[in-house]
Amino acid sequence: MHNPSLLPFLALISTALSTPFLSPRATCTVQSQNYEVYDDAPLINDALRTCGSGGTIRLPDNYSIRSALDLSPCQNCDIQLEGILLMSDDWNAWINKTAYISTVGAKGLTLRSLTGNGLIDGHSQGWFQRARYIPQYPDPREHMPSLVLLSSAQDIRISNLRLIDAPREFFRVDGGNQRVEFSDLTISVRDQWYQKVDTMWESSAFQLRNSSAVHLTRIAVDFRSNSRPFQADGGTGACVMLDWGLDDVSVTDISCHGTYYGVMLQFGGVDMDRCLGPAPEEAQISQNIVIKNYTANSTHNAGFLFHLQYGRPQVDNLTYDTVDFVGGAYLENSVNYEWPNYCRYTWQPQHWSGNYSNVWFRTLSGDLGVPNDKSPVFCKTYGCLNCWMGGACDFHFEGVPVYMPGRL
Numbered sequence: 001m002h003n004p005s006l007l008p009f010l011a012l013i014s015t016a017l018s019t020p021f022l023s024p025r026a027t028c029t030v031q032s033q034n035y036e037v038y039d040d041a042p043l044i045n046d047a048l049r050t051c052g053s054g055g056t057i058r059l060p061d062n063y064s065i066r067s068a069l070d071l072s073p074c075q076n077c078d079i080q081l082e083g084i085l086l087m088s089d090d091w092n093a094w095i096n097k098t099a100y101i102s103t104v105g106a107k108g109l110t111l112r113s114l115t116g117n118g119l120i121d122g123h124s125q126g127w128f129q130r131a132r133y134i135p136q137y138p139d140p141r142e143h144m145p146s147l148v149l150l151s152s153a154q155d156i157r158i159s160n161l162r163l164i165d166a167p168r169e170f171f172r173v174d175g176g177n178q179r180v181e182f183s184d185l186t187i188s189v190r191d192q193w194y195q196k197v198d199t200m201w202e203s204s205a206f207q208l209r210n211s212s213a214v215h216l217t218r219i220a221v222d223f224r225s226n227s228r229p230f231q232a233d234g235g236t237g238a239c240v241m242l243d244w245g246l247d248d249v250s251v252t253d254i255s256c257h258g259t260y261y262g263v264m265l266q267f268g269g270v271d272m273d274r275c276l277g278p279a280p281e282e283a284q285i286s287q288n289i290v291i292k293n294y295t296a297n298s299t300h301n302a303g304f305l306f307h308l309q310y311g312r313p314q315v316d317n318l319t320y321d322t323v324d325f326v327g328g329a330y331l332e333n334s335v336n337y338e339w340p341n342y343c344r345y346t347w348q349p350q351h352w353s354g355n356y357s358n359v360w361f362r363t364l365s366g367d368l369g370v371p372n373d374k375s376p377v378f379c380k381t382y383g384c385l386n387c388w389m390g391g392a393c394d395f396h397f398e399g400v401p402v403y404m405p406g407r408l
C-alpha cells in the first residue's frame with residue numbers, strides 16, 4: 001500500500017441479461033485507496049448498498065479497514081475477496097464495538113475467495129501482547145469486537161478463506177441465525193501473550209449460540225504459532241465453543257491445534273467476560289449436534305465444560321464420531337473455575353453439572369487417558385469424563401478403547 005493519490009474508485013458494471021424477466025446481476029468492484037491510513041471500509045459499504053441486492057461485490061485488492069464493515073444489505077449477494085482485509089491495529093478505536101464485519105439480518109450471503117488468496121487479517125498482535133491488569137492501560141474487560149458476527153442472518157455461506165489474528169472470536173454466530181455453512185477455512189493466531197488465565201478464553205475460532213442449522217466443514221484451526229517470548233502456556237482460546245440454544249449443528253473434518261479448548265459444549269462461554277448471568281430458562285438446551293472426523297490437539301479436547309454463570313445446561317442428541325486425540329488431550333465434564341473472577345457468581349453445586357441425554361462417543365482414538373479408582377472414565381491430568389454433582393449423564397460408548405462399564 002503506497003499510493004495515496006489514487007482517488008477512491010468504485011466501478012459499477014451492470015450486465016443486462018437477455019431475458020427481460022430476470023433482473024441484471026450487478027457487479028461492484030471496489031478499488032483500494034492503497035494506503036493504510038485511508039479507510040477503505042466506506043467504499044466497501046457503498047458497494048454493498050449498491051450491489052448487495054442480488055449482485056456481486058468483487059474485492060480484488062488489499063484493503064485497509066479502519067471502521068466497521070456492514071454486510072447487512074446483502075440479500076442473495078456474492079462477495080468475492082481475493083486480496084486482504086487488513087483491520088486497523090489501533091485497538092482503542094475498536095474497543096467496545098460489536099464487530100469488525102457484521103451481517104445482521106443478511107439473507108443469502110456468500111463470502112468467499114475464488115482464487116483462495118482471500119485473507120482477513122485481524123492485525124491483533126499488539127492487542128495480544130498488551131499489558132494486562134495495569135490501570136493506565138485499557139482494562140481487559142473492555143470487549144474487543146468479533147471479527148465476523150452473524151446475527152439474525154439466514155442462508156449464509158463463508159468459504160475458502162484464511163483468517164488470522166482476531167483479537168477475540170473470529171466467528172460469532174449468535175442471535176437467531178438459520179442455515180449457516182462454513183467450509184474450507186484456515187484460522188490461526190500468532191504471538192498470543194503467555195498468560196494462561198487470559199489466553200485460555202481469548203481468541204476463539206467459532207462461538208455458536210442461539211442458532212439452527214449451522215454446519216462447519218473442512219476447518220483447520222491452529223493457534224500454535226506463538227513465538228517466544230509470547231508463547232501461550234497451555235494453549236490459546238477455543239476452537240469451537242458450542243453454547244446454548246443450538247439445534248442441528250455439525251462440525252466435520254476439523255483439526256484444532258494449540259487451542260486451550262477444542263470442540264466442546266461450553267454453556268455460558270460466549271460473553272462470559274461481560275458477566276451477563278445465566279441464560280433464560282427456555283434457552284438452556286442445545287440439541288442434535290454431530291462432531292465428526294475431528295483431530296484434537298488442544299488442552300481440553302472434547303466433552304462439556306460449563307461456566308459458573310450458567311444455570312443448568314441441557315444437551316440432547318450429541319455425537320462425537322471419529323475423534324483422534326493426538327496430543328495434550330482429554331475428554332471431560334467439568335466446570336470452569338479458572339477464569340478471571342470479574343463476575344461474582346454464587347457457587348451453587350446444583351449448577352455444576354448438566355442433564356445430558358443421547359450422548360454418543362464413537363470411534364475415539366489416541367491418548368484418551370485411563371480410568372482409575374477415584375475418577376471413573378477417561379481421566380487425564382485433571383480432567384475427567386465423569387458424572388458428578390447431580391448430573392444426569394446418558395452417555396454411550398462405541399469403538400472406544402478404554403471404558404469401564406457401569407462406572408459413570
Ligand SMILES: *[C@@H]1O[C@H](CO)[C@@H](O)[C@H](O)[C@H]1NC(C)=O
Pocket residue numbers: 060061062083084
Ligand atoms: C496484497 O498483499 C499481498 C501480501 O503483501 C501481496 O502479495 C499482494 O500482491 C497484494 N495484492 C495487491 C492487489 O496489491
Ligand SMILES: *[C@@H]1O[C@H](CO)[C@@H](O)[C@H](O)[C@H]1NC(C)=O
Pocket residue numbers: 092095096142143
Ligand atoms: C468500554 O465499556 C466499558 C464498560 O461499559 C467502559 O467502562 C469503558 O469506558 C468503555 N471503553 C471505551 C474505550 O469506550
Ligand SMILES: *[C@@H]1O[C@H](CO)[C@@H](O)[C@H](O)[C@H]1NC(C)=O
Pocket residue numbers: 152174175176210245280282283
Ligand atoms: C435468540 O435470538 C433471537 C433473535 O435475535 C432473539 O429474539 C432471542 O431473544 C434470542 N434468544 C435468547 C434466549 O436470548
Ligand SMILES: *[C@@H]1O[C@H](CO)[C@@H](O)[C@H](O)[C@H]1NC(C)=O
Pocket residue numbers: 218252253254255293294295
Ligand atoms: C478428515 O478431516 C481431514 C481434515 O481435518 C481430511 O483431510 C480428511 O480427508 C477427512 N477424512 C475423511 C475420511 O473424510
Ligand SMILES: *[C@@H]1O[C@H](CO)[C@@H](O)[C@H](O)[C@H]1NC(C)=O
Pocket residue numbers: 224257258297326327328
Ligand atoms: C500437537 O500440538 C503440539 C503443541 O501444542 C505440537 O508440538 C504437536 O506437534 C502437535 N501434534 C500434532 C500431531 O500435530
Ligand SMILES: *[C@@H]1O[C@H](CO)[C@@H](O)[C@H](O)[C@H]1NC(C)=O
Pocket residue numbers: 248249287288289290317
Ligand atoms: C440427532 O442429531 C442429528 C444431527 O442433527 C440428526 O441427524 C439425527 O436425526 C438426530 N437424531 C434424533 C433421534 O433426533
Ligand SMILES: *[C@@H]1O[C@H](CO)[C@@H](O)[C@H](O)[C@H]1NC(C)=O
Pocket residue numbers: 314355356357392
Ligand atoms: C433432563 O432432561 C429430560 C429431557 O428434557 C427431562 O425429562 C428430565 O426431567 C431432566 N432431568 C433432570 C435431572 O433435570
